[in-house]
Amino acid sequence: MQIGExxxxxxxxxxxIRYYEREHLLxxxxxxxxxxxxxxxxxxxxxxxxxxxxxxxxxxxxxxxxIEARDAPAGSCRxxxxxxxEKTAEVDARVDELRQLQHQLRNLRGLCPQxxxxxxxxxxxxxxxxxxxxxxxx
Numbered sequence: 001m002q003i004g005e006x007x008x009x010x011x012x013x014x015x016x017i018r019y020y021e022r023e024h025l026l027x028x029x030x031x032x033x034x035x036x037x038x039x040x041x042x043x044x045x046x047x048x049x050x051x052x053x054x055x056x057x058x059x060x061x062x063x064x065x066x067i068e069a070r071d072a073p074a075g076s077c078r079x080x081x082x083x084x085x086e087k088t089a090e091v092d093a094r095v096d097e098l099r100q101l102q103h104q105l106r107n108l109r110g111l112c113p114q115x116x117x118x119x120x121x122x123x124x125x126x127x128x129x130x131x132x133x134x135x136x137x138x
Contacts, residue, residue, distance in 0.1 A: 006039045010047040017047065023060060025050055025067065058087070 007014045020026045026046055029037040046067070053063045062083055069080050111122035118124065 001039050003037055003039065006043060006047065009044055010051065012047050012051055020047070020050060023064075025060065025064060056087075057091075062087070 001009070003014050003017060006012075007017060012020075017026070021028070026043060029039050029043065032038055049067070049070070050063050053066055058066070065079060065083055069075060069077065108123050108126060111126055
């Protein structure tokens with residue numbers, strides 16, 4: 001199949017496919033006499049694998065590590081386990097940050113239980129006060 005059909009069958013944009021080729025995440029495709037790329041079912045499988053890993057917020061380097069591990073089935077999965085443990089720790093940290101943000105936003109919202117004039121808005125006053133403090137710390 002040619003690149004357009006590969007893109008349609010995997011949901012990956014043509015530019016992204018070419019980028020993955022340049023990054024050596026995809027095997028080099030065969031070429032026709034007219035120099036068109038020809039892709040195989042292996043390319044489809046690899047692109048779907050990459051796309052799914054990316055949906056799990058894996059970086060391209062992490063995807064590369066997973067592909068290398070997958071392509072060496074006799075090897076140890078220690079690297080894969082370590083990668084997933086590290087990724088899980090990153091997600092845990094982000095969840096904690098989001099909870100802190102949620103707490104801050106709820107506290108701000110609690111400053112103005114009843115809509116009032118903008119000039120007396122406690123939320124805006126607190127945002128201005130906090131911005132001055134943060135700016136002064138820079």
